[in-house]
C-alpha cells in the first residue's frame with residue numbers, strides 16, 4: 754500500500770451550542786492511501802461536512818492530529834495550512850460557495866490565481882466544458898441552476914490538478930443522467946491522474962464505485978461493505 758496522503762489520529766470536534774457541549778466527532782481515526790477513493794455515508798447531522806472540513810485542513814479539531822501529505826497540521830498556522838493545500842487539495846462544498854459577483858469562468862479561475870501557472874483561462878474553460886458548461890462561462894451563479902452551480906464548483910475543485918479532492922455530496926443536486934456523467938468524470942480522474950477522492954454522499958451508485966465505504970455515526974467511522982450499500986439499488 755502506498756504512503757497515506759492523509760492520516761487522522763483521534764480527531765475530536767466539540768462545539769458549544771447555547772449551554773450545551775455537543776461532541777460531533779469523537780476520537781475518530783482514518784488513513785487514506787494515495788489514489789484511493791473513499792465514500793463517507795451517514796444520517797443528516799451525523800457530522801459528515803464537519804469531518805470533511807477537518808480532513809481538508811479547513812477547520813481545526815478540538816483534539817487529535819491530522820497529517821496531510823506527511824505534514825502534521827497542528828504545527829502549521831492558517832497561512833501554513835493554506836500553503837499546504839494550494840494546488841494540491843480541491844474541495845467541492847455542499848453549498849458550492851461560489852462567489853456571487855464572479856462569473857462561472859472567474860470562479861473556476863480563482864484557485865489558479867492562488868497558485869499561478871500558464872494557460873489559466875484555457876484550463877478553466879476546458880474544465881467548464883468537461884462538466885458540460887462550456888456555453889455558460891460568462892454566467893453569474895444566480896443565473897445558473899443549482900445543478901449547474903454544483904458543476905462549476907466541481908470544475909473549480911479540479912482545475913489545479915489536485916492530488917486530493919474532497920467533495921460533499923457532489924451529485925446531490927444533479928439529475929440522474931448528469932449525476933452519472935459527473936461520477937464517471939470523478940472516477941476517470943481517480944484512475945488516470947491518480948487523484949485521491951474522499952466523498953460524502955447519500956448516492957448509493959456513487960458509494961458503490963468507491964474502493965471503500967465508511968459510515969459516520971456517534972462521532973466514529975465504521976466500515977461498510979460497498980457491495981451491500983443501498984441493497985443493490
Ligand SMILES: Nc1ncnc2c1ncn2[C@@H]1O[C@H](COP(=O)(O)OP(=O)(O)OP(=O)(O)O)[C@@H](O)[C@H]1O
Nearest residue numbers: 768769770777795796797798799800801802803804
Ligand atoms: N459551529 C457549530 N456550532 C454548533 N453546532 C454545529 C456547528 N457545526 C455543526 N454543528 C452541528 O453538528 C452536527 C453535524 O453537522 P454537519 O453539517 O457536519 O452534518 P452532516 O452529516 O454534514 O449533515 P447533512 O447530511 O445534513 O449535510 C449538526 O447537528 C450541526 O447542527
Ligand SMILES: [Mg+2]
Nearest residue numbers: 801802847921
Ligand atoms: Mg453535510
